Amino acid sequence: MKKFLFVFISLLSISAFAQKATIIGTVLDKDMNNEPMAFADVTIQGTTIGSSTDIDGHYTLQVDPGTYTVVFSFMGYETIKESVSISAGETKRIDKTMASSEGITLTEIEIQGTRKKETEQALLNAQKESVTIVQAIGSQELSRKAVSDASGAVAKVTGISKQEGSGNIFVRGLGDRYNVTTLNGLPLPSNNPSRKNIDLNLFSTDVIQYIGISKIFNPKNYGDFGGADINIQSKIHSGKPSFEVGITSRANSNALSQDNFYLQDGPNYSGFYTNDYPSDPLNGYNFDTKLNRVSKGFPVGFGLALNGGRSFEVGEDGKLNLFATGSFDNGFKYREGVTRGAVTKQSVAKRDLTNESYKYTTNATLMANLEYRINNQNNIAFNTLYINSTEQKLDEYEGVINIYDNAPKGGGYISRESFERTQIFVNQLLGEHKLTDRLTVNWGGGFNNVNNTLPDRRQNMLVPIRNNDLTKLTFSDISPSDNNRFYQTLKEDEFAANISADYKFGKGEGEDEDTYRFKFSAGYSGRFKKVNFEVTQFNFKINEYLEVDKHNLDAYFTQENFDKGYFDIKTFRGGATNANALKPQTYDGDQIINAGFASLEAKLTSKLTAMVGARFEQVTQEINWNTQIQPAGGNSKFDKTEILPSLSAKYAISEKQNLKFGASKTYTLPQFKERAPFLFEEIGQSSIGNPYLYPSSNYNVDLKWEFFPASSEVLAVTAFGKLIQDPINQVTVASATNDLSYFNTGDEANVYGIELEFRKKLFKSSEDAEFNSDLTFGLNVSYLNSNQEFDKEKIQEENNNKSVNFTNNDGQLTGASDLLGNVDLSYFKEFSENKNIQLTVVGAYFSDRVYAIGTNGVGNAVDKSFVTLDFVAKSKLSEKLSIGLSVKNILNPTIERVQETQNVVLQSYKKGVNSSISLKYQF
Known part of the structure; x- marks a missing residue:
């Protein structure tokens, strides 16, 4: 009986399959010179049958025999419908060429x-x-x-x-x-x-x-x-339903070389961890996390990703597209090297340390997009995104902390254990409405929330009890903050809204009589941001200098030793007897930007199209603070009104060549942290904000020639220039502690350069080949020259007599490399319809670039050039299963930062080789 049922069901299945019919075809894009149109939707009206065109514009639909309406659609393009009658076992071909809605040919493509x-x-x-x-x-x-x-x-x-x-x-x-x-x-x-x-x-x-x-x-x-x-x-879903599962395993060669991988006590494996200081932190040692490092086992990372989507027909013309993705991945990294700082004109590094750094990261992401195409004229989309990202670090330094007062002969030890968690929540609602043949309205609104925390960052500093015996250590007491626990929160809320309207007018003549020559656009943008920053730091004042083990600090910091008076716990405001001791350091900021804009795009001739426009922005930025630098508090506010003109033009030299030009004015705002007088203390270096900082202005010009010899190929050259008035830089202040701060360092800076972009198929299989193969080469290179003037008198006049003694009168922009390059070579081979392999080699290079501007006779701090090389292999093993392999940073170059003039290496380390293997399965 079972065999009979099996045979009967099998015959029914074969019979049903044999009765199917097939609709195939190719969709081309008229607005792109009849190039294949990828990801156009091809559906059977009134059913759930549908597909999306592939990269070559091909599609295939399996249907029962009958009469149907096939619908071809793509956002912003005219929807095409065609009736077809098809018999059992028959294959019919329907090819279509799609064009923009209402034949609009204005060439600005947002x-x-x-x-x-x-x-x-x-x-x-x-x-x-x-x-x-x-x-x-x-x-x-x-x-x-x-x-x-x-x-x-x-x-x-x-x-x-x-x-x-x-x-x-x-x-x-x-x-x-x-x-x-x-x-x-x-x-x-x-x-x-x-x-x-x-x-x-x-x-x-x-x-x-x-x-x-x-x-x-x-x-x-x-x-x-x-x-x-x-x-x-x-991402937004289109086409047939999909669901994909991906898993990844990754490792860092440096991390794998360690017998033990150490991190701090407390944070968990998932990254969903938070912690706050105890309820009574000043009257006893009540912290529930330990200072001793802990081993985290085998340092191999793991990733899991799920994503899928589906489309639903809504009424006769409507469609609902749903896409959702969720992923979690983590990774381990380790590096060791040297860290030096506070270099003198005589080439002496006051701080000279070796260091080891252990890092564990996680990233959990959830996103959902819902797009409702009401009809060909109206579209609404909702996007929501949540990210939980963490970085857990253990940094250990050993050597000379300061040649004058702290472990001058070596033997010093610093540990910093930190856990940083960032939660981001983004919600957006977007709409597009074609009200008439000429008038289109686009709008969008979004609310963002960020919560960034550093809960319980721990720092301890040890020095030799006697400088002639570097083996016996005790706690440093040069500064109350040498040994501390640090709690920081940053909360940011922002609402943004955009609305714009595009109106087309001016009918063409002759062959262009159904098109419009002009488009006028106008709209409004608004941004409303609120920032709240809080820090509480507990400093451990050492009263009893016992010998301690650097890897067993918990033996010293106990309730028993606190009761004995071996150490006190205080904030910058004082100890337990101060009623305001737990009042945090804060700054709060509000930024409001209201903007209106308008532009006119015109097709002046058959070859020349231009767009001229302007943007009006009114900016208010206000900040209030209460910090260790100014415990009584303070505030600063500026209002700025900007009129920002722009001009863009495109001249079509031929069907395959363009010449483009752009010129504009923009501006640059200082950030809240840069204006708040809060002391950010890092190992060996501190920075402080400057409330006298103000915006700078930018003037920009670009000229680009581009040539498209064939599909997927380009050769482009761009020349550009920028003039920046009142540029903002981070520099060292002439003070006892040599803190970093922020200033408008001169009247102007200028940048000019040239960029080259090249992409070419070196080999491609013939059109009559059964399966495809190709070899693709890509290259982009940019040369940059930058220069800015430094004016210490300007700084003194504008910043309440603060002094900055620049080593040079001018110099490069920080972060600017003279030469940048990326190159890739990719080979693709298809073995069958569902089996292929792709091999890619990717290389990158940047030349030396300035990290920090030199002051007080000391040269610039410069990041030295290096080359990276990556290898990537991906293979589709079947219709549903694919595998990937990547090996990154193959050359494993030394990453180095040097102090120019003095020729002192400030930082040196190797990142290690990163390898990963991944599997994806599509259901």
């Missing part, structure tokens, strides 16, 4: 408006058609180069580099303060009081459709940038 064109070919086409100068890197290229986060992604773009050991991005030599980061066109908050922008390391490529980089100003952009507007476009 990167934000092409969300689903994330392939290299599609993004290159968007770059070609845009009036403004834009670049983008999409999820296809990110996968090919095994880029894991947004920070690594933008560093692959021409003229952009990443500061080693941080998420700080430099665009044409301009660092964090000159850039702006957005998600779907709406601003993102900062997760760090020292930074204007969010750390791009936090954004895994699981949530990224593509990243658009605008290096020139458009009136729709925010005016507070001089380097680039970096816009992350979040």
Whole structure:
């Protein structure tokens, strides 16, 4: 009976399969010179049957015999419907060429408006058609180069580099303060009081459709940038239902070489950890975490990612697209090297230490996107994103802490144990409405929340009891903060709103009689930010100098020893007898930006299109503080009104060549941390804000020639220049402690350079080949020259007689490399419809760049050049299963920072080789 049922069911299945019919075809993009159109939706009206076109514009639908309406759609394009009757076992071909809605041919293509064109070919086409100068890197290229986060992604773009050991991005030599980061066109908050922008390391490529980089100003952009507007476009689902599971294992060669991997006590494996100081921290030793380091076992990282999406038909014309992703990954890193500082003119490093650094990181991400296409004229989308990111570090230093007073002959020991957690919550609602053939309205609103905490950072400093015996150690007492526990919170809330309208007018003539020659755009942008920063630090005043073991500090810090009076616990305001002792150091900031903008885009001739516009911004920034520097408190406020003109033009030399020009004015705001007189203490170096700091102005010009010889190929050269008035820099103040602070250091700085972008298919299989193979080469190079003047008299006049003694009268911009380069070579081979392999080698180089400006006769601190080399292999093993392997930093170069003139190595270490293997399964 069972065999009979099995045979019967099998026959039914075979019969059902045999009765199926097939619809196939290719979709082309008329606006992109009939290039294949990737990710267009092809659906059967009134059913759940549907698909998306692949990179070559192909699609396949399996249907039952019958009569259907096939619907071809893509956001911003005319929807096409075609009836078809098909018989059992029949295959019918329907090819379509799609064009923009209502035949509009104005050539400005906003990167934000092409969300689903994330392939290299599609993004290159968007770059070609845009009036403004834009670049983008999409999820296809990110996968090919095994880029894991947004920070690594933008560093692959021409003229952009990443500061080693941080998420700080430099665009044409301009660092964090000159850039702006957005998600779907709406601003993102900062997760760090020292930074204007969010750390791009936090954004895994699981949530990224593509990243658009605008290096020139458009009136729709925010005016507070001089380097680039970096816009992350979040993934949105299209096509057939999907669900994917991915697992990854990763390791660092340095970490694997350690017999034990050490971290601090307290934080858990997941990163969802928080801690606060005890309820009565001054009258007893009540801290519940230990100071002794603990072993964390085998240092191999793990990652898990789930993502999926589905589309639902709503009514006759509506569609609901849902995409969701969740991921968790962690990683271990270790490095050892030297750390030196406080170098004198005589080339003596007052601080001379060796160091070991253990680091464990986690990143948990949840994102959901809901897009409702009401019809071809109306679209609404809701995006929500949550990120929980942590960094757990144990840093140990040994040697000379200070040649004059602290372990002058060596033997000193410093440990700093820190756990930093960042929680980001982003919510956005976006809409696009085509009210008439001529009038389109776009709007968006977003609310962001950031909670960044450093709960219970611990620092201890030991020195030899006697300088002639470096083996016996006790606690240092040079400063009350030598031994401390530190609790910090940064909370930032921001609401942002954009609304704009585009109106087309001026009918063409002859062949262009159905198109419009002009587009007028106008709109409003608003940003309303509130920042709250709090710090409480408990300093341990040592009264009894016992010999201590550097790896058993818990033997000294006990309730029993506290009762004996061996140490006291105080804040900067005092001990338990001070009623305000637990009142934290704070600064609170409010920033309000209201902006209006307008632009006119005109097709002046068949080859020349221009856009002229202006943005009006009114900025208010106010900060209030109560800190150790000014315990009585204080405040500072400025109001600024800016009118920011811009001009963009594109001349189509031929069908494959463009000449583009851009000129604009922008500005740069100081950050709250830079204006608050709060003392940020790091190992051997402190920084303090300056309330006299004020915005700078930027004047920008670009000229670009681009040539597109074939699909997915480009050769482009860009010349650019910038003039920055009243540039802001971090420099050393002439004081007893040589603190760093922030100043408008001179009247102007200038930057000019040239960029080269080249992408070429060196080999491609013939059109009649059964399976594809190709070899692709990519190169981008930028040369940069920067110079800024230093004016110590200006600083004294504008900053209440504070003194900065620059070593030189002028110099390069900090973070600016003369030469940057990225190169990649990628080979793709297809063995069957569901089996292929892709091998990619990626290299990068940056030349020497200034880290800090030299003062008091000491040369600049300079990060030395190095080369990185990565290898990536990806293979599709079947229709559903794929595997990936990456080996990064293969050359493992020495990372080095030197003090010029004195020729002293300030920092030196190797990062180790990072390897990972991943599996993905699609259901």
